[in-house]
Amino acid sequence: MKIAVIGTGYVGLVSGVCFAEKGNHVICVDQDKQKVEKLQNRISPIFEPGIEELMDRNLKAGRLAFTSDLTQAIQQSELIIIAVGTPSLPNGEADLQYIEQAVMQIGQAMNGHKIVATKSTVPVGTNEHIQMILAMNTMETFDVVSIPEFLREGSAIQDTLHPDRIVIGLDNLDLTETLTELHRAFTDQIFVTSIRSAEMIKYASNAFLATKISFINEISNICEKVGADVTEVAKGMGQDRRIGASFLNAGIGYGGSCFPKDTDALIQIAGNVDYEFQLLKSVVEVNKSQRYKVITKLEGSLGRLSGKIIGIWGLSFKPNTDDIRYAPSIEIVETLLKAGARLKLYDPIAMEKFREHIDHPAIQWCESALEAATGADALCLLTDWDEFKTAPLSQLVFIMEQPILIDGRNVYSREQIEGTGIHYYSVGRPDQKHPTRHKAVV
Numbered sequence: 029m030k031i032a033v034i035g036t037g038y039v040g041l042v043s044g045v046c047f048a049e050k051g052n053h054v055i056c057v058d059q060d061k062q063k064v065e066k067l068q069n070r071i072s073p074i075f076e077p078g079i080e081e082l083m084d085r086n087l088k089a090g091r092l093a094f095t096s097d098l099t100q101a102i103q104q105s106e107l108i109i110i111a112v113g114t115p116s117l118p119n120g121e122a123d124l125q126y127i128e129q130a131v132m133q134i135g136q137a138m139n140g141h142k143i144v145a146t147k148s149t150v151p152v153g154t155n156e157h158i159q160m161i162l163a164m165n166t167m168e169t170f171d172v173v174s175i176p177e178f179l180r181e182g183s184a185i186q187d188t189l190h191p192d193r194i195v196i197g198l199d200n201l202d203l204t205e206t207l208t209e210l211h212r213a214f215t216d217q218i219f220v221t222s223i224r225s226a227e228m229i230k231y232a233s234n235a236f237l238a239t240k241i242s243f244i245n246e247i248s249n250i251c252e253k254v255g256a257d258v259t260e261v262a263k264g265m266g267q268d269r270r271i272g273a274s275f276l277n278a279g280i281g282y283g284g285s286c287f288p289k290d291t292d293a294l295i296q297i298a299g300n301v302d303y304e305f306q307l308l309k310s311v312v313e314v315n316k317s318q319r320y321k322v323i324t325k326l327e328g329s330l331g332r333l334s335g336k337i338i339g340i341w342g343l344s345f346k347p348n349t350d351d352i353r354y355a356p357s358i359e360i361v362e363t364l365l366k367a368g369a370r371l372k373l374y375d376p377i378a379m380e381k382f383r384e385h386i387d388h389p390a391i392q393w394c395e396s397a398l399e400a401a402t403g404a405d406a407l408c409l410l411t412d413w414d415e416f417k418t419a420p421l422s423q424l425v426f427i428m429e430q431p432i433l434i435d436g437r438n439v440y441s442r443e444q445i446e447g448t449g450i451h452y453y454s455v456g457r458p459d460q461k462h463p464t465r466h467k468a469v470v
């Protein structure tokens with residue numbers, strides 16, 4: 029099929045490349061000319077494992093192209109996929125300005141019948157609004173469908189090539205065969221439903237996953253008080269197939285460009301029809317306070333933080349991505365700076381993006397995990413990158429001022445900590461304190 033993808037962010041780029049990989053002819057459009065130039069030079073503007081290899085292969089095969097010329101892309105395609113951002117407005121509602129602008133441009137460029145598919149996450153009823161905007165901007169015929177995206181950053185290629193399911197929301201049943209056929213290249217688990225249900229499935233799925241995380245985080249807070257270990261509790265719970273083991277990792281809570289904005293948006297969607305989504309409001313509140321556990325634990329072991337040197341391992345909202353949108357690290361770093369701490373930051377990939385967001389004279393940007401730990405009064409792990417999971421912990425006692433490790437993602441096992449001399453604090457698990465050793469001279 030000939031496909032145009034509007035927006036080459038995390039979703040648009042990955043979808044475009046994966047549709048090309050399955051033999052379709054895909055042209056990806058972005059209004060950001062610098063991004064397009066990079067892409068044309070086979071450089072991905074985002075860090076996503078495997079993306080550049082797939083880009084390269086499909087560009088060479090002539091199935092993939094990048095442009096900032098939206099009209100040309102629309103005119104040569106049968107299916108137009110909208111993958112522009114839908115960030116939050118200050119009241120939590122989804123900001124639809126990029127959708128509206130893109131749809132207007134699509135309408136004005138149309139030169140015949142097109143299927144317009146919305147992949148961006150949009151509130152229930154938005155696709156009807158899209159139909160209206162298109163009708164106001166073109167005399168051509170069109171169909172609007174909702175095909176929400178469920179990929180996760182960091183494993184976006186795998187998730188797209190091997191999804192658990194694909195949801196297709198459509199009102200014109202004549203499109204069922206064409207769209208099912210197109211997506212069967214990825215999976216047979218295709219669920220065709222109404223447009224409004226498809227829009228709701230996306231928000232409900234994210235809200236449910238966020239609820240699992242806040243639930244286990246609350247359990248972890250209780251575990252700390254009653255002396256249970258939340259990792260064992262989660263394991264025991266997860267063995268029940270009705271509960272499932274995934275999304276039960278306690279820690280400093282969820283971040284990223286999706287859960288925070290989509291939970292806020294769903295609360296607003298409910299509010300707009302006079303329904304107070306009490307459960308989801310609590311999920312959001314629990315998540316907001318959970319990240320401060322790191323600060324409380326630091327204060328508990330160091331007292332006043334002013335003048336203290338704190339090493340930070342991990343800035344991205346999760347491993348294997350450079351995305352820092354709504355990362356818990358942002359508020360933690362801001363709070364530590366306000367408290368007068370001096371910070372040594374390290375992330376394998378997200379340093380540049382983080383530095384564009386926050387720069388401060390009290391921050392030292394480090395080139396390795398061990399450099400960030402050197403001379404620190406305490407070390408906080410905020411992102412569960414593999415590099416940290418396999419870090420040489422036994423060296424910390426020699427290089428840190430005080431060997432205090434606050435593990436915000438419950439990465440290390442008791443066995444890994446034992447014998448290292450580290451005072452280890454995690455989330456919802458018993459602390460492991462050791463007799464203070466004097467720093468050895470190395």
Ligand SMILES: NC(=O)c1ccc[n+]([C@@H]2O[C@H](COP(=O)([O-])OP(=O)(O)OC[C@H]3O[C@@H](n4cnc5c(N)ncnc54)[C@H](O)[C@@H]3O)[C@@H](O)[C@H]2O)c1
Pocket residue numbers: 034035036037038039040057058059060063098111112113114126129130133147148149150177178179180181285286
């Ligand atoms: N990031 C994820 O993991 C993820 C997963 C599933 C769904 N989603 C949803 O998908 C949508 C896109 O998310 P993202 O993270 O890829 O966004 P993003 O901000 O990374 O990318 C959006 C891109 O769209 C471009 N754009 C905006 N208006 C345009 C226009 N009129 N013409 C051409 N290009 C235009 C921007 O320049 C930008 O490059 C959002 O609704 C999001 O909620 C995101």
Ligand SMILES: O=c1ccn([C@@H]2O[C@H](COP(=O)(O)OP(=O)(O)O[C@H]3O[C@H](CO)[C@@H](O)[C@H](O)[C@H]3O)[C@@H](O)[C@H]2O)c(=O)[nH]1
Pocket residue numbers: 149177178179180181182234237241274275276277278279280281282283284285286287290345346
């Ligand atoms: O048990 C867990 C699982 C995740 N997280 C955190 O939750 C956040 C989100 O993680 P994840 O869901 O893996 O990444 P995203 O890329 O944000 O993907 C989510 O958001 C996307 C955008 O809507 C959806 O498409 C995906 O299905 C949905 O998983 C991260 O901060 C994780 O550290 C936890 O704290 N505990």
